[in-house]
Amino acid sequence: MAVTGTNWTCYDSSTMTSREIYGRTLAELSKTDNRIVALTADLEKSTALNKFSEVFPNKVFNVGIAEQNLFGAAAGMAKTGLIPFASTFAVFASLRAAEQVRTDIAYQNLPVKIIATHAGISFGHAGTTHHCTEDFAVMRSIANMTVLCPADGIETSRAVRACVELPGPVYMRIGRGFEPPCYESEAYDFQIGRAVTMREGRDITVIACGICVLQAINAARTLAGEDIDVRVVNMHTVKPIDREAVIAAAQETGKVLVCEEHNVIGGLGDAVASVLAEEGLACKFHKHGMQDVFSTIGYAEDLYAYYGFDANGIADRVRAMMGVELASDDSWEDE
Amino acid sequence: MNDMATAEDILTAKLFFGAAFPVIQVLMDEDPKLHRRTEHFNHTVQFGAKNGEELLCCHMIFQDGHLDVADGPAEKADLILTFSAVEKMNALLKGGMSLPRFDGNLTLLPAFLSVLMSLKIMTAEPKNELQKYLKVKCSLYMICHALSVYNKLGDPDFHEFCTRQPDRIYQFRVEDGGDPMKIACYLRVKAGQSKSGHGVYEQRTPFVLFRFTSVDGALQVLNKQVEFVEGVEKGYVETIGSPEYACYLNDYMTILQTMLT
Numbered sequence: 001m002a003v004t005g006t007n008w009t010c011y012d013s014s015t016m017t018s019r020e021i022y023g024r025t026l027a028e029l030s031k032t033d034n035r036i037v038a039l040t041a042d043l044e045k046s047t048a049l050n051k052f053s054e055v056f057p058n059k060v061f062n063v064g065i066a067e068q069n070l071f072g073a074a075a076g077m078a079k080t081g082l083i084p085f086a087s088t089f090a091v092f093a094s095l096r097a098a099e100q101v102r103t104d105i106a107y108q109n110l111p112v113k114i115i116a117t118h119a120g121i122s123f124g125h126a127g128t129t130h131h132c133t134e135d136f137a138v139m140r141s142i143a144n145m146t147v148l149c150p151a152d153g154i155e156t157s158r159a160v161r162a163c164v165e166l167p168g169p170v171y172m173r174i175g176r177g178f179e180p181p182c183y184e185s186e187a188y189d190f191q192i193g194r195a196v197t198m199r200e201g202r203d204i205t206v207i208a209c210g211i212c213v214l215q216a217i218n219a220a221r222t223l224a225g226e227d228i229d230v231r232v233v234n235m236h237t238v239k240p241i242d243r244e245a246v247i248a249a250a251q252e253t254g255k256v257l258v259c260e261e262h263n264v265i266g267g268l269g270d271a272v273a274s275v276l277a278e279e280g281l282a283c284k285f286h287k288h289g290m291q292d293v294f295s296t297i298g299y300a301e302d303l304y305a306y307y308g309f310d311a312n313g314i315a316d317r318v319r320a321m322m323g324v325e326l327a328s329d330d331s332w333e334d335e
Numbered sequence: 336m337n338d339m340a341t342a343e344d345i346l347t348a349k350l351f352f353g354a355a356f357p358v359i360q361v362l363m364d365e366d367p368k369l370h371r372r373t374e375h376f377n378h379t380v381q382f383g384a385k386n387g388e389e390l391l392c393c394h395m396i397f398q399d400g401h402l403d404v405a406d407g408p409a410e411k412a413d414l415i416l417t418f419s420a421v422e423k424m425n426a427l428l429k430g431g432m433s434l435p436r437f438d439g440n441l442t443l444l445p446a447f448l449s450v451l452m453s454l455k456i457m458t459a460e461p462k463n464e465l466q467k468y469l470k471v472k473c474s475l476y477m478i479c480h481a482l483s484v485y486n487k488l489g490d491p492d493f494h495e496f497c498t499r500q501p502d503r504i505y506q507f508r509v510e511d512g513g514d515p516m517k518i519a520c521y522l523r524v525k526a527g528q529s530k531s532g533h534g535v536y537e538q539r540t541p542f543v544l545f546r547f548t549s550v551d552g553a554l555q556v557l558n559k560q561v562e563f564v565e566g567v568e569k570g571y572v573e574t575i576g577s578p579e580y581a582c583y584l585n586d587y588m589t590i591l592q593t594m595l596t
Contacts, residue, residue, distance in 0.1 A: 180575055218540045225537055301542065301577030305501065311540035312502075329538060334357070334483050334531045 023051025090116035094135035120261030124300035137266025182214035201231030205249035218311035340421035354480035
């Protein structure tokens, strides 16, 4: 299915976008679980809940452009025994409605599943006001909250299924859609709180989440040609973090690079750093993310490249940590 | 005095010299018939057209099965083809009829004309699997060359497009019969500079990868038998990377394809 609109593309959205897959998975789950309901703040299409409402029109509640109300209502529904999936843009979920998420939902440990779309800088041209590079920091610091950041649409599907049975609140951060898949199928071991090793390596470990996972894999492929053996760990659960995977990375490779589409303060990098410090593990360590700056505006891929979240940026950062310089290529003669 | 060529005609001619002629090397290497005809053809041929009092031309140096194309007149050409106008030269190169003036060693003419006519593969319907493969390979190589030449010739829009980009690779790849690298070429741009290359660029991951899933599928997209988006829907091609920039580049490719065919 071709998609048009603000996100021009000719990708097959039904197999690629986390948002679309989220809506579809929710509809599938709801067929056998009457507790599942969905809420939106006037972003039914943008958050792909139309996939759900096409099947279950009576289970979708649009509260209008009122994000605080969205989470308040979701909390109320959860109190009645329902499992509400409340979707809106990440920036609104984590900042505008932070108090309702904290007090109405997390304080009562209610099973509200917050699906935060267009996270990080994935909303590109929509601008800095609609980017969100602070949400991990906010959500990690809220007690009872589980924080997930799937790597692609396939993992989003696994995460949506897994979080239904999780008793407390979940914050699931996904992109604008159109992120290419890094898994070929759902046939892999997904458990909340357990990282996935995407690629073994002995020289350095890249711990990544979200879109950075595929880019780290691609970077590792390029670096393999330079005799740099990179382990790639998909830390899809930012909280609670998989301590064992972090410890193994430090002990077995001696260098840890954390890549996240988030401010380096308060995000996955800090979560990994805490584990290393608490365990007294010494290793070369770098947090690769937004270096405490507001993002600029542009197409998502332009921004990913600008901030070094693409494969080339991650490869450059790995080379820097390895003390290796890429031979310059100044040949401009056509072949 | 001859009529002066339009700027577009001159640009088209330069694109033929810089982008289409170098592709003949592919045919010399991989088309057995042409390979036999050219492996011992060690001569220099000047090819061009008059433009008023000036001469717009390039020369092709054939040496032991290798072809070099260089701008401007040859110091010593064995064979010279000169059209009376740039427009007429372009017409021939696009598959039309037009006769140049011949000078030099005319016994070389049949062999050189067979070289020139080999470019017809770009416009003719391929008759067998080899021709299909060669058509796709030549078309993609030519597009990459043309994009780079178009930038180097200073087309304002495209040059600005290249100027605004950091080091980026636009990779084209055709998979076929289990061979993921059946055909591969790339365009590299960096702050206004550009380069077209053959194979896969190894140092950087492509900013956009145009991945064709078969020669047949690629042929349909390149021949415009299906629109690009339709080609995506049918699984003939996928773009991996920035969809917006894939779209921009596709627009420039269409402009160039129209100029050259």
